[in-house]
Amino acid sequence: MASNTIANLDVKRVRRGFEPEQKNWNDDLLETPWEDVAPPLSKHTVFAMKNIFFFSHATSVQASAIPKLSSPGTSCVVEAPTGCGKTLAFLVPILERIVHHCDAHVAAHGRPLLTRNIVSLVLSPSRVLAEQTFVVARGLAARFPHDIRVALCDGVAETPASVVEHLSKGSRGGGIVLISTPTDVLDFLAAFDAHREKRAANGLSSTTLTTEKRSGGIEVTDELLEEQDEETKRRYLAKKARKEAEQAALEQKVANTTTKTTTTTTVSSSSLSSSSSSANGEELILRAHAGTPFLMVVDEADVVLKATSMRDAVVQVVLHRLVPDHREAAAPSSVVSTEDAVDASAKKKGSRNQKRDREEGNNAVAASQPALVKAMLDVGLFGATAGYSKKVQQFSAAVEGLCHTTFANVFLRRETTDMFVSQLSNKYCLCESHHVLHTLIHFLNLHPCKKHFIFFNSSAVLMFVKTLLSTLSEGTRPTLYVKHIYAMYEEMKESTKFAEYNSFLQHTPVALASVQKAALAKKQMKEEKNPHFSSGWKRDSHLPPGTGAILLCTDVAAFGLDVRDVDYVYHFEPPVSLRSYVHRIGRVGRMGMRGTSVLLLPVPAKDQHNEEQQKLRERERKSTSARYHTIANTKSSTSALQGSTVDESDLEEEKAKYLEQLQQSHKLERQGLPPVAPITSIIRAVIADHSGLQRLGRSAAINLCKPRVVEEPADAADADDEEQDNVKQQKDTPATEASWYDATLAVQTLLLD
Numbered sequence: 001m002a003s004n005t006i007a008n009l010d011v012k013r014v015r016r017g018f019e020p021e022q023k024n025w026n027d028d029l030l031e032t033p034w035e036d037v038a039p040p041l042s043k044h045t046v047f048a049m050k051n052i053f054f055f056s057h058a059t060s061v062q063a064s065a066i067p068k069l070s071s072p073g074t075s076c077v078v079e080a081p082t083g084c085g086k087t088l089a090f091l092v093p094i095l096e097r098i099v100h101h102c103d104a105h106v107a108a109h110g111r112p113l114l115t116r117n118i119v120s121l122v123l124s125p126s127r128v129l130a131e132q133t134f135v136v137a138r139g140l141a142a143r144f145p146h147d148i149r150v151a152l153c154d155g156v157a158e159t160p161a162s163v164v165e166h167l168s169k170g171s172r173g174g175g176i177v178l179i180s181t182p183t184d185v186l187d188f189l190a191a192f193d194a195h196r197e198k199r200a201a202n203g204l205s206s207t208t209l210t211t212e213k214r215s216g217g218i219e220v221t222d223e224l225l226e227e228q229d230e231e232t233k234r235r236y237l238a239k240k241a242r243k244e245a246e247q248a249a250l251e252q253k254v255a256n257t258t259t260k261t262t263t264t265t266t267v268s269s270s271s272l273s274s275s276s277s278s279a280n281g282e283e284l285i286l287r288a289h290a291g292t293p294f295l296m297v298v299d300e301a302d303v304v305l306k307a308t309s310m311r312d313a314v315v316q317v318v319l320h321r322l323v324p325d326h327r328e329a330a331a332p333s334s335v336v337s338t339e340d341a342v343d344a345s346a347k348k349k350g351s352r353n354q355k356r357d358r359e360e361g362n363n364a365v366a367a368s369q370p371a372l373v374k375a376m377l378d379v380g381l382f383g384a385t386a387g388y389s390k391k392v393q394q395f396s397a398a399v400e401g402l403c404h405t406t407f408a409n410v411f412l413r414r415e416t417t418d419m420f421v422s423q424l425s426n427k428y429c430l431c432e433s434h435h436v437l438h439t440l441i442h443f444l445n446l447h448p449c450k451k452h453f454i455f456f457n458s459s460a461v462l463m464f465v466k467t468l469l470s471t472l473s474e475g476t477r478p479t480l481y482v483k484h485i486y487a488m489y490e491e492m493k494e495s496t497k498f499a500e501y502n503s504f505l506q507h508t509p510v511a512l513a514s515v516q517k518a519a520l521a522k523k524q525m526k527e528e529k530n531p532h533f534s535s536g537w538k539r540d541s542h543l544p545p546g547t548g549a550i551l552l553c554t555d556v557a558a559f560g561l562d563v564r565d566v567d568y569v570y571h572f573e574p575p576v577s578l579r580s581y582v583h584r585i586g587r588v589g590r591m592g593m594r595g596t597s598v599l600l601l602p603v604p605a606k607d608q609h610n611e612e613q614q615k616l617r618e619r620e621r622k623s624t625s626a627r628y629h630t631i632a633n634t635k636s637s638t639s640a641l642q643g644s645t646v647d648e649s650d651l652e653e654e655k656a657k658y659l660e661q662l663q664q665s666h667k668l669e670r671q672g673l674p675p676v677a678p679i680t681s682i683i684r685a686v687i688a689d690h691s692g693l694q695r696l697g698r699s700a701a702i703n704l705c706k707p708r709v710v711e712e713p714a715d716a717a718d719a720d721d722e723e724q725d726n727v728k729q730q731k732d733t734p735a736t737e738a739s740w741y742d743a744t745l746a747v748q749t750l751l752l753d
């Protein structure tokens with residue numbers, strides 16, 4: 001049959017033998033093989049995707065965004081759900097452009113392109129994300145035979161000055177892709193300028209040195225020469241003539257080079273950057289090649305352009321570096337040279353053709369008016385909510401006005417990518433304030449061999465919970481079964497932040513086989529133990545403790561971080577905005593994997609003024625502090641606290657609105673609590689016995705109640721659709737978001753009452 005012939009076999013789609021058998025993602029639902037992306041990608045890209053990354057197909061966002069962004073003159077706003085491959089959707093076009101440019105250069109000049117120009121800039125909102133992007137970009141670029149350099153400037157591993165130094169000394173090739181954060185890139189540019197000045201100064205001093213050397217020898221005067229014999233005179237004069245000829249040739253060469261550099265700048269004067277620096281013939285390293293527009297990518301653009309400080313930095317980079325301002329644009333060397341040429345020609349020819357000279361002069365003056373010369377700059381704005389963000393729209397409109405580029409929109413909303421991406425279940429758990437800590441620990445203990453993210457709004461609360469969890473996971477019979485606890489927050493030292501994140505990223509929960517083996521060994525030991533002591537990890541006897549890990553973090557870890565084996569996200573404090581929620585839950589359920597997000601929503605304890613309950617709590621505290629491990633103790637003192645008795649009707653109006661708003665944008669399910677032996681009393685006792693914890697707890701409680709300061713005044717124009725109504729009402733109020741907590745709720749939640 002015809003269909004069985006070799007010619008009819010879809011060879012491209014046959015999986016390679018060495019592809020890993022156990023992939024933890026499902027690419028069956030992806031439809032576009034890399035070879036079918038139109039217009040076709042370079043063979044190096046396809047090879048790298050299939051054989052290095054083992055990605056047989058492009059995701060929808062990649063299939064739509066890559067062709068658009070690969071063609072010069074097109075910019076893109078790309079909105080797609082978290083974890084669907086946006087990073088490659090902008091890295092591939094960057095490399096594709098470089099490959100095309102290199103190929104064109106070979107075709108035109110018959111030799112490979114050897115440059116040190118920075119041809120692309122990627123800006124990420126955080127250093128950790130910048131490093132993550134750098135690792136992917138470096139891995140990808142290494143597969144291209146064009147010697148493309150990828151540089152990271154995050155001020156952690158290397159100072160900006162040393163990055164500049166390395167780049168300027170490094171090998172030449174297809175170009176440099178710089179990855180940084182908006183604030184670090186400003187430092188980089190300052191270092192870049194300093195480096196240029198230093199080079200210029202060095203150039204000057206070396207010239208001086210040469211001059212000194214030339215005049216420093218013994219001067220051969222005419223008298224001295226007259227005293228010499230004929231042969232010596234002849235030899236001396238021949239040598240002098242040769243030297244003069246050499247010097248003249250050298251000067252001619254230098255003059256040619258200078259003219260050439262000026263011409264190059266003229267050609268690319270519509271291009272980028274510090275073109276004024278070309279005046280001294282110095283090499284430009286931050287500019288586009290003629291014909292290859294610079295591609296700047298802002299990853300998580302919705303977040304970057306929303307935050308005032310980062311937005312200012314991006315605008316500064318674009319306006320002062322990538323887009324020449326009116327003056328610079330209007331007075332590139334082309335204009336100046338036209339004027340000069342007119343003057344020169346007028347002088348030369350006298351006033352023979354005065355009319356024509358005047359016309360030429362007028363043209364030159366007209367050209368010197370501050371006319372807008374558009375830059376060759378393309379921009380990619382990527383983000384999970386970029387399409388909704390007004391700031392992104394404003395920014396793209398401004399770039400379009402300044403540059404030779406047209407913006408295309410690639411919006412892949414969750415509805416269209418549901419099949420592939422949405423294996424994420426969104427849950428919320430309403431619980432009485434006293435039960436929040438116990439509920440969190442209970443959830444963590446249900447999956448002690450998994451990796452978990454716990455999100456906080458402030459580092460003070462994070463520190464309290466971290467210390468508490470660490471204390472609870474200590475000892476031979478811990479209350480919390482997960483032993484590996486990491487933290488990441490803004491105020492942390494950069495190197496520690498990186499170390500913590502990398503430890504969490506590289507943490508591998510123990511493989512199933514060894515878990516089973518350990519469980520078996522434990523089961524055999526079980527008979528010999530005292531049956532009355534059944535608290536602690538022994539309750540969950542199937543799994544040994546300590547194989548999973550927890551990362552406690554603020555929103556610094558919410559954007560873009562890609563930790564593939566995380567299954568659970570908990571929100572200890574409700575996120576302040578929908579944007580923050582979207583990015584937080586985006587850490588799980590990535591690329592077709594399963595994941596669960598649990599939002600903990602405390603409500604005031606119903607019985608908070610009940611005297612009897614107060615007494616019970618007092619008794620509980622006293623009786624449990626010393627010997628809280630006995631089952632009898634736990635059961636008798638806490639049976640009244642079992643289960644969750646609250647529902648939505650217990651929410652205040654504001655809080656009900658918040659929940660409703662989240663439910664409108666995400667399918668939120670209620671998470672019920674199975675009846676478990678509560679450990680509230682244990683936690684309470686631990687806090688009461690630990691003075692450090694109490695101190696941290698007090699500062700955490702204050703922070704819980706603080707209104708969240710947003711970066712800029714609430715602006716209805718900048719709000720997402722869902723936020724619009726809310727924001728309109730708050731427009732005149734200070735730029736803060738009310739906290740979920742009041743003082744009582746905070747104190748109860750942290751068990752400090």
Ligand SMILES: Nc1ncnc2c1ncn2[C@@H]1O[C@H](COP(=O)(O)OP(=O)(O)OP(=O)(O)O)[C@@H](O)[C@H]1O
Binds near residue numbers: 027058564590
């Ligand atoms: N074509 C593909 N096939 C399979 N997996 C892919 C493909 N492209 C990317 N991935 C993987 O998907 C994961 C998520 O990708 P990436 O980090 O780029 O997502 P993202 O959309 O940028 O997410 P976020 O919005 O959180 O930044 C990564 O682990 C990446 O290796």
